[in-house]
Amino acid sequence: MDAQALKDSWRLVARSGDQVPLFFYSALFLANPETRDLFQVSMASQRDRLVGALGHIVSNVDRVEELVPFLQQLGRDHRKFAVVTEHYPAVGRALLATLEHFLGERWTPALAHDWAQAYGLVAQVMADAAADAAKTSPPWWDAEIISHEQRALGIAVIRARPNYKYPYRPGQSASVSYALRPRVWRYYSFANAPRQDNTIDLHVRMVDGGVLSSALVMGARRGDVLRVGAPVGERLAISADITGDLLLIAGGTGLAPLKALVEQVMYEGPTRRVDLVVGARTSREFYDLEALSKMAAEHPWLTVVPAVSHDRFYRGTRGNAVDVALQAWRGQHVFVCGSEEMAQSTVGRLLDAGVPHEQIHFDEFTSDKGGES
Ligand SMILES: Cc1cc2nc3c(=O)[nH]c(=O)nc-3n(C[C@H](O)[C@H](O)[C@H](O)COP(=O)(O)OP(=O)(O)OC[C@H]3O[C@@H](n4cnc5c(N)ncnc54)[C@H](O)[C@@H]3O)c2cc1C
Ligand code: HEM
CATH class of the missing domain: 1.10.490.10 (Globins)
Incomplete structure (x- = not known):
């Protein structure tokens, strides 16, 4: 050929x-x-x-x-x-x-x-x-929404329970469809490690003019049913050869799969330190700090740093998430997730700063999935 x-x-x-x-x-x-x-x-x-x-x-x-x-x-x-x-x-x-x-x-x-x-x-x-x-799994799972919270600036945190056991690994995503927008499927990442009660959390940011994200953030209600496809994605897996500490860098709802990785470390028994930097333009965009701060307070191996890039008056850590993260880099593997732009620029900065290519793991929220190939 x-x-x-x-x-x-x-x-x-x-x-x-x-x-x-x-x-x-x-x-x-x-x-x-x-x-x-x-x-x-x-x-x-x-x-x-x-x-x-x-x-x-x-x-x-x-x-x-x-x-x-x-x-x-x-x-x-x-x-x-x-x-x-x-x-x-x-x-x-x-x-x-x-x-x-x-x-x-x-x-x-x-x-x-x-x-x-x-x-x-x-x-x-x-x-x-x-x-x-x-032979072993349905073509999709029906997942009933058991809670739907609208958080900062058009971001919803949705908890749903699939009708059959839903097997996936932290860091993975699945395409999701919702009856208000028939046959429209978009990928969303699981924001939790698999739980005994089979529930999954999604963090959905409403995109301007977005067909599905707006329906999920503004239209979806408790009791509605989502269709969830098979889990996909290998890029954000903590594979067996990644043994040391981790540095995680999240942009916007790119936090979702990284939070699942934090939970994985928590469930496996903490054998490593995890530093999580959550980036946003302004502090109003932080939508999950309460839960993250609680986790950090309960687990001494976890540090969470919210970083704000576009508010001169912000009292906490200011700067791009990657610049803040680089201050905490001591040779760890780095996991990055966010918009295509955020992920690309973050990876570029990490490489420039000398983080070895093979220690950088990233996923990006593109609007199509053919790019994974
Ligand atoms: C592997 C993967 C995992 C993802 N996980 C999440 C997640 O956990 N949470 C989440 O909120 N989103 C996630 N996304 C993005 C999500 O799949 C959709 O692309 C997004 O919700 C927009 O869909 P829509 O139907 O509302 O917009 P569309 O109707 O498809 O697009 C409307 C317009 O917005 C633009 N657009 C589409 N997506 C984006 C975007 N992400 N940022 C900026 N502009 C965009 C399009 O180019 C188009 O012009 C993920 C994407 C991938 C590939
Ligand atoms: C070599 C074979 C094929 C390849 C490589 C391929 C690849 C893809 C990819 C990458 C997508 C986007 C994935 C996503 O958004 O979830 C897609 C979407 C889709 N494919 Fe395929 N595909 C193939 C065959 C088929 C066949 C045989 C059908 C049946 C008619 C089909 C029907 C669809 C549909 C309905 C969509 C969704 C389009 C939409 O969102 O409107 N595909 N395909």
Whole structure:
């Protein structure tokens, strides 16, 4: 397979922007009308969630071995969209038709063969993982909201109880959907380590014009039911080889998975020190300080430092979370979570300050998940 030809041809096709998903979905829905029901009613804001990721992932088939865990998670997770094995060839045909349309005479038999092979390989990994998962877990969990607290500046802390045992690891996320916005799925991170009572906490920040976050923050109520997909994400795991102290840097609701890591250390029995720096522009954005301060007061191995970057009059620690954190860096592994911008700039600063690459673990709240590949 000529992997470079796949990448080059996808780059060419992607230049046609929104025309690409428009063509892809027309081809898919025309040939397989039953697939229309899997997608949102309004596709306008949505068009590129699948197609961009599809082209990007398939054209990276030369890294397929490295991508296997991600593709398996994606395949397991696709069951929540009601995707079944029979849909894979349909999507493959629509993808090939799209490529043929946009590549014109550059669409040679050899290239067509390579794309078909690459798609087949990726689809097989996803479909096999989905079939395996179907033996042991539901396509999604229904989780009843048992408490919903609106906290600072459009941030809600939601506690929900899935209807079956929900297995996940601290640091992971899952995509969530809510009846007010049918078939809209977005990722949220678990803010707690798994509990005996199976409850999960989510920290949701309302994004301007955001379809799901606004419904979850403003519309959701106690008693409502969320759909929760399979847990995903490996980036923020405290793996067995991470033995020493930890330095955690949170931006906004990026606190959620890091709080789950603090709880993991707490449940495992504290064998390490944890320094958590929670960054915000102004102190009004701190939405969980009460709980964090309580944890720090109860556990001497834990230090929590709230850091404010944009308020000259703030009486506590001022500065960017990363600058404050670097003052506490003594060679620990560093975990970072926040918006894409926060995570990227924080990682850049850490590297500049000499923190070794392999000691930096980060996740970012992007608006799509295809980027994980
Ligand atoms: C692995 C992962 C874990 C996540 N965990 C959390 C979490 O624990 N808590 C949380 O609040 N969010 C989290 N997010 C972000 C979340 O998935 C949504 O992207 C966010 O809630 C916006 O969704 P929406 O439907 O309201 O906005 P959309 O309707 O998708 O987007 C509306 C507009 O806002 C922009 N936008 C989308 N997301 C963001 C963002 N995060 N910041 C700024 N602008 C944005 C879009 O580009 C678009 O212009 C996570 C994302 C990922 C990938
Ligand atoms: C190689 C095969 C495939 C790959 C690599 C792939 C990849 C992806 C990715 C990365 C996303 C975004 C993930 C998310 O936001 O949760 C996505 C979304 C989606 N995929 Fe797939 N996918 C594949 C096959 C399929 C098939 C066969 C179907 C069935 C028709 C399908 C239906 C969907 C739907 C409904 C969405 C949600 C789109 C939305 O939010 O509007 N996918 N896919």
